[in-house]
Amino acid sequence: MVYRSHVLICNGTGCTASKVPEIMARLEKALAEKGLEKEVKIVKTGCFGLCEKGPIMVVYPEGATYCHVAPDDIEEIVNEHLVKGRIVKRLLLGDKDVEDVAKSLDNVGFFNRQVRIALRNCGVINPEVIDEYIARDGYMALAKALTEMTPQQVIDEIKKSGLRGRGGGGFPTGMKWQFAANQVSDQKYVCCNADEGDPGAFMDRSILEGDPHSVIEAMAIAGYAIGANQGYIYVRAEYPIAVQRLQIAISQAREYGLLGKNIFGTDFSFDLDIRLGAGAFVCGEETALMTSIEGHRGEPRTRPPFPAVKGLWGKPTILNNVETYANIPVILLKGADWFNTIGTEKSKGTKVFAIGGKINNTGLVEIPMGMTLREVIYDIGGGIPKGKKFKAAQTGGPSGGCIPASHIDVPIDYDNLLELGSMMGSGGMIIMDEDNCMVDIAKFFLEFTVDESCGKCPPCRIGTKRMYEILDRITSGKGEEGDIEKLELLAENIKQSALCGLGQTAPNPVLSTIRYFRDEYEAHVKEHRCPAGVCRALLKYFIIPDKCKGCSLCSKKCPVGAISGEIKKPYVIDQNKCIKCGVCMDTCKFAAIEKK
């Protein structure tokens, strides 16, 4: 069935939460009323990446990209665009005056600087229809591997491509596969780490929601390469849409014989199962993840032996991240040499980042390795809201660190980020402006690791807790001389003695903020002052007498009656009563109140 128009609607988690189910229902109804259901096809897709502008809808053949679509806009889109062929300009993304909207999506700065490999099908295909994945050369790489290549040739190609783990560690994927392939065993396993836990990172969810078959295909290829016939996808139960689409995709692949026995008529058989995680951050650590799949409490164990030697149920196992797998089919089809042309010397290919925080275009972007932070923030991210000054970018989540404004022109790759005291991590990137307090940020991430520590080893269980207590003291104005040094000492000890990656990297946010923003820590400790004006306990609100008109508005709004004075004369805040809620500052029409 060929339709004259395709209407693509983002069904990712973000847009779904913004009334997409209602929009879909209204659209179906409106099309039926106009008798257009055989002419216009509605296509559910995964995330387009521009979550800030969601819900997103793209109408082909014109390629008109509508953003912030509301259920009430549907009637107009159907009547104007789908019936009369007139594009609804007020809903268009980007430059509304451009006559030729046919290429609008590709012409927007947010998209045209990206190189989409792992996200190649997200927002392009319907993830619940296997044929659409196949139309975009899906499962061709598996066919090529099984019929034209030996397992060793597959591993050699991945090694040559220089692909490194996209989940955080950055370990060369080909080497990992080689270790597992070299093991002699009656049973081996292929696992996928979809236990995405970094606050703010959601690229793995997006890939599973938008292109689940790319992961399935890559895991089958991995199975062929190392000699495994069973795989497990460990995904968190908090990703219901991703889990549902994975289940649909797996059953479709089985139906087509792309999973199961004698795939493509060869003697290779491979099947997949899903294991749901309960959402513990530590289960993203490889040994804890496998312990959890085995049905035990998710706690890490010492390495070596590494999973490639002794993994799931004691058998050789490879574990790769979702985004890593999504790269594999493309590498096999287009070749390692092509992949090598993208990226930097030691970091090949692309990386997906979830950009959040103080940035205009919040969303998901895939950039070639080696792009500078400046390009990401200003060209793709659209800059900092309200013209504020960029202060730092936090990468790597609770395991990473900050890149200060002075390093904004450093090319982003694995090694440069490590050198700066941060890390690539899974690709969360939180942009901070001058209003963010770095001590507060460090405290936020440390609080997360304290909560998520599994408790097996004391350095992580007790050490991070003590660090958190010191930070809490500093931010509430009770910092003592020597606190910063204590933090540094504790951090170094935890890094060296914690059992797993979670504990070993937990002090990173503190260490990197001390490294670049020591003056802010010192201001908190020595002067009991928060330079960014965030830490409430250290703030004081004042009325500037010259600016105060004596209108009494703040006095009326103050919830604790801390402001007093005479009409038409400057008012005063009683510091003993003030609870630092900031209501007076928001209320004042003359900007007569300042905090410091």
Added chain:
Amino acid sequence: MKSIEELKAIRDRTLKEMSIRDNEDKMRIVVGMATCGIAAGAKNVMNAFIDELNKRNINNVTVSMTGCIGICRLEPVAEVFDATGEKTTYVKLDAEKARRIVAEHIVNQKVVTEFTVGAAER
């Protein structure tokens, strides 16, 4: 799935359906579908274009609609844009004429002069 040929068959079949989502430069047929056009039978004309393109397995031509061009007396009107943007305006169409435009203009790259606005106005 027993062979690559089977996989390729699915790919080619689905690709045809999905080609509408490509943003590459290609030929476009734009049919005037305002009140005047619809009243004069533009819907049949558009369906004929779509049907004929499908029959001939032509994937690189899109059919879309537009509003009133302003020559209501010559409706149904359709314009064919080739890949370089060159435009041919056909007027007073019906389903049969639409099929001939596909055969001669789209397939054989020969403008059907007798249906063009120039011929009608002479």
